[in-house]
Amino acid sequence: RSGRSAALRARMEERLLGARFRYLNQQLYTGSSRDAARLFRDDPAAFHLYHRGFERQVRRWPERPVQRIVRYLRRRPASLVVADFGCGDCTLAASIKNQVHCFDLVPLSPRVTVCDMAKVPLAAEAVDVAVFCLALMGTNLQEILGEANRVLKLGGTLLVAEVASRFEDTRAFLRAMTQLGFKTVSKDLSSSYFYVLEFAKTGPARPGPAPGLRLRPCLYKRR
The missing domain is CATH 1.10.10.2150 (Ribosomal RNA-processing protein 8, N-terminal domain)
Known part of the structure; x- marks a missing residue:
């Protein structure tokens, strides 16, 4: 009983x-x-x-997106400085040799700096790589990605891993990223679970709205 x-x-x-x-x-x-x-x-x-x-x-997914990011960065020089937006438990920082600035809303690890993702405490052009791994939340996407542009060096890399079903129009999203000062370097849309996008910073974000910069909310149904 x-x-x-x-x-x-x-x-x-x-x-x-x-x-x-x-x-x-x-x-x-x-x-x-x-x-x-x-x-x-x-x-x-x-x-x-x-x-x-x-x-x-x-855990239900066949692969964790952060592991894709880890493999990518392990192939790059360890001297590159990384900013991890929405870092969670800092799996990325714990898995690579690079200096990683870890940002999130609550510190799940002593490595985390607590802040709003649209206003991180870094100087302009301070990092070589910015990462959003399942972290593009909020209705102010343009402001958040504009902050990533601000802290990235010219030619720096932006890596985005995001739930596949959130993309309403992938082409429109990629076009909008050009207005934010990024060009598409590569895109892996092969998984039905998540997409991985790589961008390079070409310059500062241009002012004005960026049509197409839309992602659906990732809402889970009751099981």
Whole structure:
């Protein structure tokens, strides 16, 4: 009997975790990066719960996108300085020899600098590589990617790994990136789970709206 009670309690806790994760996930994708920073500043425990739910989702995939980024950077010089936007538990920084500036909304690791992804504490043209691995959240995408442009050196690399189903129009998205000062170097659209895009910084972002810079919210259904 006690075994059945424990199993029932575990199922209830699992459902509550799932419901809370879906709620937090919706807030992250339908609000701005400033809203997200405020949400987790007021309730840091919510970020830990969100990260647990996120890890459960990604474990179902045949490959973790961060491992693709790790393999890419291991083939490049270790002298390159990297900025990891939305770094989570700093898997990337722990897996490569490069200096990595780790930014996120809550510190899951002592390496993390807590900040809004649209306003990171780096000087202009301070890094060689900027990374967004499942981290392009928020309604102010142009502002966030503009910040990546600001901190990247001219000719620097922007790596984006993002859920495939979020792209409404991949060609329009890539065209919009040119207005933000990036040219497409390579794109891997072969996975049904996530895409990996590589850009090079060609200059500063141009002012004005960037039509086509749209990603669908990544909303999870109740199972």
